[in-house]
Amino acid sequence: MKLAYWPGCVSRGFTPELHGSMALVAERLGIELVTLDRANCCGAGVIAEHNQELADTLNARTFALAQSTGLAMMNICSTCQGAQSECKQRLDADSAYRAHINEALSAEGLEYERDKDGFTNKNFLWVLVEDIGLDKVRELVKRPLTGLSVGPFYGCYILRPKHRLGYEENPDRDLYLEQVIDALGGQVVEYDGARKCCGFPIVTMNRETSLRQAGTHLGDALDSGADCLVTPCPLCHLNLDMQQPEAAKIVGRDLGIAVLHLPQLVGLALGFEPRQLGMNTHVASTEWVAQRLAGTVPA
Amino acid sequence: MAEYTLRVRRFQPEARTPEGEPEGPYWEDFDVELEETLSVLDGLLQARSDKDGSLAVRCSCRAAICGSCGVKINGQSALACKTQLQHASDEAARREGDDPVIVVEPMGNMPVIKDLITDMESTHWTKVRRVTPWLLPGGEEPERENVVPPETMIDITQTMACIQCGACVSACLAMEADPEFIGPAALAKAYRFVGDPRDSQRRERLYDLAQDPHGIYDCTHCFACIDACPKGVAPMDQIMRLRRAAGRDEKIHDRNNGHNHEAAFVKIIEKKGTLDESLLLQESYAPGIKGKLIPRMDAIKGLLTSIPTAVRGIRTGKMRSLSKLIPGVHPKLPGDAQDHVRRIYAHAEEHHEELNLYVAGEEGDESPDLPSSPAAAAAGSGEGTDAAGEEPDTGAEEGTGAEEETS
Numbered sequence: 001m002k003l004a005y006w007p008g009c010v011s012r013g014f015t016p017e018l019h020g021s022m023a024l025v026a027e028r029l030g031i032e033l034v035t036l037d038r039a040n041c042c043g044a045g046v047i048a049e050h051n052q053e054l055a056d057t058l059n060a061r062t063f064a065l066a067q068s069t070g071l072a073m074m075n076i077c078s079t080c081q082g083a084q085s086e087c088k089q090r091l092d093a094d095s096a097y098r099a100h101i102n103e104a105l106s107a108e109g110l111e112y113e114r115d116k117d118g119f120t121n122k123n124f125l126w127v128l129v130e131d132i133g134l135d136k137v138r139e140l141v142k143r144p145l146t147g148l149s150v151g152p153f154y155g156c157y158i159l160r161p162k163h164r165l166g167y168e169e170n171p172d173r174d175l176y177l178e179q180v181i182d183a184l185g186g187q188v189v190e191y192d193g194a195r196k197c198c199g200f201p202i203v204t205m206n207r208e209t210s211l212r213q214a215g216t217h218l219g220d221a222l223d224s225g226a227d228c229l230v231t232p233c234p235l236c237h238l239n240l241d242m243q244q245p246e247a248a249k250i251v252g253r254d255l256g257i258a259v260l261h262l263p264q265l266v267g268l269a270l271g272f273e274p275r276q277l278g279m280n281t282h283v284a285s286t287e288w289v290a291q292r293l294a295g296t297v298p299a
Numbered sequence: 300m301a302e303y304t305l306r307v308r309r310f311q312p313e314a315r316t317p318e319g320e321p322e323g324p325y326w327e328d329f330d331v332e333l334e335e336t337l338s339v340l341d342g343l344l345q346a347r348s349d350k351d352g353s354l355a356v357r358c359s360c361r362a363a364i365c366g367s368c369g370v371k372i373n374g375q376s377a378l379a380c381k382t383q384l385q386h387a388s389d390e391a392a393r394r395e396g397d398d399p400v401i402v403v404e405p406m407g408n409m410p411v412i413k414d415l416i417t418d419m420e421s422t423h424w425t426k427v428r429r430v431t432p433w434l435l436p437g438g439e440e441p442e443r444e445n446v447v448p449p450e451t452m453i454d455i456t457q458t459m460a461c462i463q464c465g466a467c468v469s470a471c472l473a474m475e476a477d478p479e480f481i482g483p484a485a486l487a488k489a490y491r492f493v494g495d496p497r498d499s500q501r502r503e504r505l506y507d508l509a510q511d512p513h514g515i516y517d518c519t520h521c522f523a524c525i526d527a528c529p530k531g532v533a534p535m536d537q538i539m540r541l542r543r544a545a546g547r548d549e550k551i552h553d554r555n556n557g558h559n560h561e562a563a564f565v566k567i568i569e570k571k572g573t574l575d576e577s578l579l580l581q582e583s584y585a586p587g588i589k590g591k592l593i594p595r596m597d598a599i600k601g602l603l604t605s606i607p608t609a610v611r612g613i614r615t616g617k618m619r620s621l622s623k624l625i626p627g628v629h630p631k632l633p634g635d636a637q638d639h640v641r642r643i644y645a646h647a648e649e650h651h652e653e654l655n656l657y658v659a660g661e662e663g664d665e666s667p668d669l670p671s672s673p674a675a676a677a678a679g680s681g682e683g684t685d686a687a688g689e690e691p692d693t694g695a696e697e698g699t700g701a702e703e704e705t706s
Binding site: 009010012013014015016017037038040041043044045046047048049050051052053054056057058061082089090092093094097100103104105107108156157159160161162171172175196197199200201202204205206207208209210212213216242243245246280281282283 | 393394472473475476477480512513516517518519520521522523525526533539542543546547555556557560561562564565568572573574575576580583584601604607608611612615616617618623632633634636639640642643644646647648650651652653654656659660661
């Protein structure tokens, strides 16, 4: 399987371990990634809040770059997924608007065409379940995550609003993380925060509310017996992992729970070592996860 | 007819345990038998009439108009009268497997008075009143009616569709963490007046909502309100329009760094194409040369509080490259790609087009002229509208085109 790959900004910024682990895991899963190195930031909803047309044009450019490869597009960030889906919905809804946006792309020789060759833009999570398939994933597992209790954390942008994110055709997209954890041999942990907001978008505006959200969900996951969380969103990862010690202060309790990127969790089951997957660069220690998998901690 | 089990979160304030203690909330299952196209509200009413007359639920119109029966169904905030029993049961089965149970709870973010009845006054109505939800006209009173461009009024019809059910308030994840957040319903209502051309206090309203630490910049973009709203109001979209109006149109530099953050983000992508996170942090708090020469107290505080996080980033290896340590070193897009991004900026900043799909509709309704679109939607399928700009459009001058809907 060959895919046009948009890694996003944060996976090459403050969470480089995500980009790195995706590359390793893709090869093992038989995905060839053609990186869209000329593509730009999705705007993360922030550019749309300044100028909707600007956000739509920037993402139309990314889609056009992907379409020029003739491949379907994959991202590894819930926020990219949501921000791009929002723009795509407007672009697809109105041909005159699309023509107007394409005017701005013509100088670069690009054009975004609705449904060209059945064009899709999917998060790695969706690709994993819908295109690779969980049976294939189960076959490829070398080290089942037996005894590892994993709490899913989706990120808002990949869950809501449902009408924009393909839930009519794929209604179980809000259950895929649980399905993947199960296919990898791990134990799914149900807890209150799995589909809630990490708070990251307002961390520079209202730090306390933002970090209270992150801290509350981390605490809930711990109380429910999670060894770690897994997320397909690097922005969630920033609030849940990088800011975790600060979030702990806000909610007034010890946290210290590992937060894995989705390709890292998959990578562990495919047989990679935690260090190869960059798990040593996290702020919240991932040592516990490694020990669980090595069987040095009784489940 | 089909059988359903409703698992209702109950709370009877007067109930006491045998020891005389307040009983507190508890779950109770009710089996009902009804047509599958009937609503969860019908199920609750059958349970009340056949099983337990003390089951409290608020309702009136049963047709998604009055907004009385807001509840949580399987965790999702919605109107009980607008959710079909079979649909709710299928959703429960999808998540929980066989023998689905429809879970019904009172709305969130509000005190519960009894069973499924919440106190709308202490949160919802108080917050709505907070945004001065009435027109504040200026200038001389017109002799007859106010004459306004139809497209401006159509723009606010989306917020006017609100029936004050509180489902968005119930679903709001920011309010869960910050109960003082003004919230989706009240902010959507605020846009109804900010966007009204007859109102004279647009800037003052925006200034107030931007400066409030629990105002427009307290929304976390979680989209929960959009999915909860039974009327397509999309409160979060209205909050984003308030931000556009406050930051871009009115140039309000709020004390929450909301506008600074957005302006910095927009500028960085124009220059670099992808996000320079270090620069974003610095510019959000202390924008430009002026922001650095004369930093505000809260900017210094903001930057200082981010130091421990940065130190941890360096220690763990996340922030060990020069481009992550030094704001501005982040590379541009390769080749001429950055120039093309700049060209896109020039094009978009010139037009500022805003496509509201609530007004314009989707698919087969492709008129670029937003105000005329409801008429175009009523007129037919929109076949072959690639040159939609040129097609004869009789609805354009008549405003909402409501009359055409009979055709």
